[in-house]
Amino acid sequence: MSLELNNYTYNSRNRSRFHQTLLKIRAWFYEREIVKSLFEMMWRQKSSWLNLDIWCWPWYKTGIILEHLINNDWKLIWIEPAKVPRRLGQKKLKWKNIEIREWDSSDLSNYEDVENIFCNQMTHHLDKEWKEELFRNAYKSLSNWWRIIILDTTIPKSWFLALIFRWLIKWYRDYIWKWNTYHNISTQEYIDLLQEAWFEIDLRFTRHFYILWKIWEIWTKLGLLYPFMTQIVARKK
Secondary structure (H helix, E strand, C coil), X not given: CCHHHHHHHHHHHCCCHHHHXXXXXXXXXXXXXXXXXXXXXXCCCCECCCEEEXXXXXXXXXXXXXXXXXXXXXXXXXXXXXXXXXXXXXXXXXXXXXXXXXCCCCCCCCCCCEEEEEEECCHHHCCHHHHHHHHHHHHHHEEEEEEEEEEECCCCCCHHHHHHHHHHHHHHHHHCCCCXXXXXXXXXXXXXXXXXXXXXXXXXXXXXXXXXXXXXXXXXXXXXXXXXXXXXXXXXX
16 A cells, blocks of 8 residues: 555545544543553553654544653654644644654654554554564664554454454445555464564553453454454564
C-alpha cells in the first residue's frame, strides 16, 4: 500500500461522520481497557522522555496517550502523513503538549533515544515489506531496553475463524471503505517479524483485549470468537 493511497484513504475517512463515531468508540475502549495495561508496563509512572505516536485515529486516542501516559513536561510527537487528520488534530489538540509532524510513519530517521513508539491499529495497513521497514527503523530510533507497542487486529489461529475474519475484512473493504487495503497477519507472524528486527518480545504485556466483559473472552476460549484486539510489546535489546 503506497503512502499516497494511504493519505487519500484517510483524508476521505476523516471527513466522514460515521468514521468519527467509530474513532470515538475506539478511543473510549482504549482509555477504558488498554491504557491500564500500558501504565502497568511503564512501571506505574508516566513517561518523562521522548514518545512517538505513529499514524492515525486522529486526535482522540493521541490525547488519551498524552493525558494518561506522558509527563506534563514532555511533548508527545504524533507522526501523521495524511493532511486531513493533521488538520483535525491541530485544531482539537492546539492547547495540548502535542507536536504533529508530517512525515512517512515508517521513516524514523529524525528520531533517536525514543522511549516508546505507539503503533495503534495501523500496522495492518502495511504490507510485509513496509512492516519490516517500520520495525527496523523503530529499533534504530529507540534507546536500549525501550519499547515499540503494537496494537492491532490479528488473524485467528483457527482456520474457520480465519476464513470468517478474511471474509469480514473483504466485506468491509468492498462496502464500507473501498479504497482501503488490509494486510492483517497473525500474532505469531508479528512476533517473528519483530524478532527478525532484533527485538525481544515482552510476554508479560503481550496480551489480548476483549469487549462485552467476560462473554467475549469465554467464547474465545471455546473457539467461537477471537480477541477484539491484540497488544504486542517488544523491547530493544
